[in-house]
Amino acid sequence: MKEECILSLLPGKLRIQMQKIVKDYEKLQEIKVRIEKPVFYFQDGREYMLKDEWGRPYIATKEEVRELLEYVSHYSLYAYEEEMRQGFLTVEGGHRIGFAGQAILEGGHVKNLKYISSVNIRIAHEVMGCADWIFPYITRNRSLFHTLIVSPPGQGKTTLLRDIVRQISEGNTYISGKTVGIVDERSEIGGCYQGVAQNHVGMRTDILDACPKAEGMIMLIRSMTPEVVAVDEIGTAQDVHAIEYAMHCGCKMLATVHGESMQEVKRKPVLGTLIKQKRFERYIVLSGEGKVGEVGGIYDDRGNTLYSFVGQSNTAGYTGMAGDEKCGKP
Amino acid sequence: MWKAIGAFLILFSASMEGTRHAHKIREEYEELQKIRYLISLLKSEICYARSSLEEVFASVAEKCEDPYRNWLLMMRNEMRCKKEKRFVKIWQESADVCLVGLMISRKEKENLKEVGARLGNLDLKMQIRSLELYEEKVEESLRQIQKQMYTKMRLYYLMGIMGGILTVVLLI
Numbered sequence: 290m291k292e293e294c295i296l297s298l299l300p301g302k303l304r305i306q307m308q309k310i311v312k313d314y315e316k317l318q319e320i321k322v323r324i325e326k327p328v329f330y331f332q333d334g335r336e337y338m339l340k341d342e343w344g345r346p347y348i349a350t351k352e353e354v355r356e357l358l359e360y361v362s363h364y365s366l367y368a369y370e371e372e373m374r375q376g377f378l379t380v381e382g383g384h385r386i387g388f389a390g391q392a393i394l395e396g397g398h399v400k401n402l403k404y405i406s407s408v409n410i411r412i413a414h415e416v417m418g419c420a421d422w423i424f425p426y427i428t429r430n431r432s433l434f435h436t437l438i439v440s441p442p443g444q445g446k447t448t449l450l451r452d453i454v455r456q457i458s459e460g461n462t463y464i465s466g467k468t469v470g471i472v473d474e475r476s477e478i479g480g481c482y483q484g485v486a487q488n489h490v491g492m493r494t495d496i497l498d499a500c501p502k503a504e505g506m507i508m509l510i511r512s513m514t515p516e517v518v519a520v521d522e523i524g525t526a527q528d529v530h531a532i533e534y535a536m537h538c539g540c541k542m543l544a545t546v547h548g549e550s551m552q553e554v555k556r557k558p559v560l561g562t563l564i565k566q567k568r569f570e571r572y573i574v575l576s577g578e579g580k581v582g583e584v585g586g587i588y589d590d591r592g593n594t595l596y597s598f599v600g601q602s603n604t605a606g607y608t609g610m611a612g613d614e615k616c617g618k619p
Numbered sequence: 620m621w622k623a624i625g626a627f628l629i630l631f632s633a634s635m636e637g638t639r640h641a642h643k644i645r646e647e648y649e650e651l652q653k654i655r656y657l658i659s660l661l662k663s664e665i666c667y668a669r670s671s672l673e674e675v676f677a678s679v680a681e682k683c684e685d686p687y688r689n690w691l692l693m694m695r696n697e698m699r700c701k702k703e704k705r706f707v708k709i710w711q712e713s714a715d716v717c718l719v720g721l722m723i724s725r726k727e728k729e730n731l732k733e734v735g736a737r738l739g740n741l742d743l744k745m746q747i748r749s750l751e752l753y754e755e756k757v758e759e760s761l762r763q764i765q766k767q768m769y770t771k772m773r774l775y776y777l778m779g780i781m782g783g784i785l786t787v788v789l790l791i
Contacts, residue, residue, distance in 0.1 A: 365671035
């Protein structure tokens, strides 16, 4: 299914070559296609150059990139104007297709892209059960703490968020099943296709797909009365205000943010204020140094370490910690 | 008596021929109206829902009758297959298969096929504008046909009957 989905995005000859060479699509992470340059793919954290049938580097042509664009946009680039402006779009399965080319500016802002010369296909992976051991740290008395996941790009925060959402929705030993509302601005959490989530997000989950986060959170709270609201990659002032609104309404928040460490996130202008006000009760920091998805530390709102991957020392970079409570994975 | 029967048959078939030509004009008019409706459906789906062409075709197909329904569904299926074909080719080849029996002139068929060359890759405004331009062309054709429709239809009826009478007279 995943193999079919990914291969269907590729132009004909490239598709055939990938089919011959790549066997395990569960380990495939990225495919990079550039005009007049070799095609690279990343599998299990390693880079490989795609070879053609004669063992030479497979060079992508302009025609192939054009064909790829037609396939990812269903022959309808006009329908993805907003996404093109951001430089990427999300396709069925939650895979992200990034573009590089010449920017078309209007009033100093990027309106669209033209002469696209590079395409990066980032493959989404659902890892069910990756959040199993985290629940003792983010719940108490079968209730969820407001939780923020901090991670550098590409380290699995969305995958972790998705699994947490799924388990909250379904219910588990630590938490009873709750109604979850997801504002899936980039269609990466649910991977919705024509309104239907392609990933497992739980039976009590409502998804507002392709909707700006701030607006979406308010819409969801008013229309679907979620007990938990989940959003990915917060950062703007509007996002933060919407989060505050959601918290005031009694919803538990589950969010992710880009960052290398808690110190870096604290320095962010608007989000830093939220953290200083101790609005979030739990912080999960993905390490970004080891394997994808590796949790570097879990902290409470005061900065106490509840879990640290590297040992007793407070090495996850969050200051003001009162003491250590190292907990191993259950 | 046989002459009378023969004369009647000739007159009848000549009149039918005239009627057939007259109905062709009416059918062309009705077919263009259906095409205009189809284009307005496509336009509003694209404009309102900003859906991809695949989704638009699937949605509009539900509101159309054959052969347009089959045409739209065929295009949708071709697009899903991703067989290294450009969109304009999919549009035109599907039109050649599904719309071959349409009662419109060759020029109108060519105009319809040309629309495919302007769809798909442009920005939203251009998409809508392309469809609007074609819609205007169809409106113009409808106006032209309507102006002359009744006159031409009467002419064909009369010519059918007169032709029949003339043939009977010549043969007798």
